[in-house]
Amino acid sequence: MTQPYDASIIVCVKNGGSSLGNQLEAVANQRISPGVTYEVIVVDNGSTDETSHTIKLWCQKYTSKFRIKTFSQPDLQGIPAVRNFAASQSEGETILFCDADDEVSQDWAQAFVEATLGREVLAGGLIEAYDSKEVLHTDFFPKGLMQTAYLPHVGNCNCAISRSLFFAVGGYDESLPKYGFEDVDLSWRVQQAGYPVEFVEKARIKFRISGSSASFKKKFILGKGRVLMARRYPQYDSASYNFFYCIKKVSSTSVNLVKNILRNRVISRRDISLVVSSLGNLYGSVYYSGKGSCDLKPRLMENPGE
Incomplete structure (x- = not known):
């Protein structure tokens, strides 16, 4: 048609x-x-x-x-x-x-x-x-x-x-x-x-390019989404993104942020982004193991035909 x-x-x-x-x-x-x-x-x-x-x-x-x-x-x-x-x-x-x-x-x-x-x-x-x-x-x-x-x-x-x-x-x-x-x-x-x-x-x-507040919100949501994508596509990201893995990631990115602030006396937007993203990972690890587990299966459109 x-x-x-x-x-x-x-x-x-x-x-x-x-x-x-x-x-x-x-x-x-x-x-x-x-x-x-x-x-x-x-x-x-x-x-x-x-x-x-x-x-x-x-x-x-x-x-x-x-x-x-x-x-x-x-x-x-x-x-x-x-x-x-x-x-x-x-x-x-x-x-x-x-x-x-x-x-x-x-x-x-x-x-x-x-x-x-x-x-x-x-x-x-x-x-x-x-x-x-x-x-x-x-x-x-x-x-x-x-x-x-x-x-x-x-x-x-x-x-x-x-x-x-x-x-x-x-x-x-x-x-x-x-x-x-x-x-x-x-x-x-x-x-x-x-x-x-x-x-x-x-x-x-x-x-x-979005402003800082909008970008940090997006970083958090992207962090959450990465957990879902990793579970669907292990060829993309083979990390486990379980709760304990994500806790360690939040801890390490937070420590690096503090160290860099003390060393350089400057708050790096990149370091903050990494912390926010890791917090998104942590949230995703909980969400996709609980009420969001149904989202592990894609929700796609039906083909309306020609």
């Missing part, structure tokens, strides 16, 4: 009013080849700021330029669930994902369409990280796919996948923590199913 559109651009947001406008403008001003058809899907996941007003004004400005679908889904829990819902509303042959607080380049969509249309493939683009002072950090992301001890993966903030392939592998796993590893897990399941994961350098985005 032929899809009505070549591509569906998906933007999911929660309380992104301060940055969403820039991303939506960037999405609206893509340089698309004549004949390439696309739609834009925006899902608001329960924002309490000016997000809904920003979306409304943007729709009024561009509704005659391309098809726009907007949804309010305040009850969905976590990025995987929100993205799965958005994908279920898509009608494009290729699904393009980007984040509300970043900014896609003008040739972003065209690059992904050229690389993926007519193929069963998952593709990741170039992520250029900028801080609040507009300084580019070239060492923040690799110039290519993210490499791991197991298999490479795309970055969730900048990727595209054939719609049929997305549903064939079950979409994003909704049993994962609300932030982190959903892109890793999807990439690995795609490759395990025998399909390629590729890098598209021309599909470039401007990534916004």
